[in-house]
């Protein structure tokens with residue numbers, strides 16, 4: 093039944109075509125929607141969807157925002173709500189801010205001149221047609237769906253040679269009673285020899301974990317809104333550029349996420365990314381990072397904590413396409429209660445990518461008997477003169493470590509919390525954007541702190 | 546100074562399928578130092594861990610009380626809170642957890658007069674600094690991950706420091722001297738010796754070498770062999786063992 097051609101009316105090509113935008117964008121959406129509709133939905137039998145929950149995705153449960161009125165939220169529209177304001181202010185100084193609400197731009201503010209940094213609505217960018225889809229070039233399944241239904245893509249374009257001191261913050265706010273499919277789309281271009289940082293947060297304003305930070309202590313209303321969030325972020329780090337990118341997923345407990353982060357890294361360029369996954373019912377993040385220029389480097393980090401019945405699913409590709417490229421991936425997670433995590437990563441070193449160096453590490457702590465973590469490393473090495481290594485561990489909190497702390501008089505629950513926090517301590521120090529470090533550390537601590545206490 | 550005792554009576558314990566301790570009886574009173582010597586594999590560390598409640602060991606019979614409290618019925622952390630400390634032969638690495646964090650967590654509210662904290666209750670990090678100074682332990686270790694990348698001797702100083710901060714009623718020190726250089730050995734031995742006077746610490750010091758016992762003067766020396774105390778005497782016993790080895794004792798018993 094899943095193999096049948098796509099026949100759902102909600103996500104039909106006509107609906108995509110009816111979304112507002114310039115002709116080229118409407119055409120692009122139609123083509124993508126038709127491609128999506130004419131291919132079968134992925135199933136758990138597909139290798140890249142093994143261990144996932146994709147078979148229980150029921151697209152019929154969600155609706156796209158019907159022809160959002162983009163003129164009502166122009167680039168200098170209303171300021172974000174107090175909670176989002178507090179969340180963003182908590183990150184410290186910034187160079188720019190973009191807020192979208194259910195996929196539609198709500199706020200743009202920049203402290204940097206247009207000649208150095210262009211941020212805001214994609215369709216207002218001179219090179220919009222080139223930029224959109226320039227990195228996610230061969231879209232399949234849910235990238236296609238985002239191509240078809242992203243109502244209001246946004247762009248952060250750091251011009252060549254420019255150094256932006258503070259991060260640009262992008263917040264995708266998900267709000268409402270549930271049932272919405274939301275398609276955030278962000279294109280980040282770090283121009284040649286530029287230096288910049290971007291923080292991208294996807295947050296359910298009613299039920300997301302970070303959304304509670306500004307009002308900590310107040311009792312939070314349980315949020316059972318079920319949304320489908322399909323964010324696609326394209327990141328281009330041009331030759332000689334340095335980009336720090338932190339993404340934080342803080343969705344409500346009933347929401348599904350199918351996210352893609354696609355990046356290319358040019359010659360002598362560096363991407364340092366850090367993903368934090370906190371919420372969601374089933375939350376998947378696919379990270380494809382291609383090193384396309386000589387001596388490019390990527391440092392890819394992720395930290396996640398699963399709780400209750402949630403499933404956090406990570407798929408990564410370190411794609412070495414040029415000589416002397418270096419990729420260094422470290423994903424660390426903990427699963428508690430009956431939660432489940434998947435890490436499946438592929439290192440691909442293509443012919444010609446000589447003297448490349450690839451490292452892939454995934455460590456998982458399983459905190460409860462009902463919790464489960466899968467870790468699947470893969471290598472596809474087509475060149476000889478390369479260095480590759482991978483390591484993965486899945487296991488419970490060390491009984492010896494627990495005993496050591498308890499022998500000092502530390503209560504078991506506290507000992508476990510300290511050990512879990514200690515497990516994340518090293519990676520938490522590697523968060524590239526200083527302003528996000530405290531928030532991420534706090535979010536991870538909060539998420540473990542609840543455990544068993 | 547408080548008085549009390551750590552009383553081990555006819556303790557039989559081991560791992561599933563193997564009895565390692567085969568009837569250990571000894572009593573350490575507050576302020577006393579008891580040395581435990583014995584060949585490799587005789588059960589000294591097993592005794593230490595059984596007292597502390599390490600998972601994996603089972604008690605077959607016997608009792609252990611600390612000031613009358615039945616230790617064996619308590620989980621490890623409560624044994625520690627009741628005033629027992631174990632300085633381990635092989636201290637365990639706990640990545641990402643510093644000494645400051647662990648010790649702060651171990652004593653959330655130290656009340657003056659509380660068991661094990663009757664002397665000099667104060668700010669934990671303050672005490673850590675002063676203890677570090679007493680045994681010549683670099684303060685930078687206080688914020689590093691517990692035992693990670695520490696040398697053997699540093700680990701033993703780390704254990705000694707924790708003992709000084711936690712101020713237990715009784716400390717089992719399992720080869721606290723191994724790995725220590727001459728100066729560190731003297732400093733550590735002196736620190737423990739002083740604790741017996743400062744707050745009446747009772748010590749069960751497991752060691753292979755008399756060197757330690759020259760600084761940390763034992764009131765009683767026991768020889769443990771094949772899971773039993775086969776000889777008990779005054780400090781000369783350590784000298785005899787040092788000179789003649791264990792041959793005379795290992796044959797003892799049925």
Ligand SMILES: Nc1ncnc2c1ncn2[C@@H]1O[C@H](COP(=O)(O)OP(=O)(O)OP(=O)(O)O)[C@@H](O)[C@H]1O
Nearest residue numbers: 560565583584585586587588589590591592601634
């Ligand atoms: N957890 C365990 N699992 C298996 N065997 C054990 C365990 N603990 C102790 N043993 C065994 O019990 C015996 C006593 O070990 P223990 O470590 O207590 O000796 P010890 O007297 O401390 O020796 P050493 O002087 O070398 O430190 C040894 O034969 C040891 O191999």
Ligand SMILES: [Mg+2]
Nearest residue numbers: 589590591634
């Ligand atoms: Mg031993």
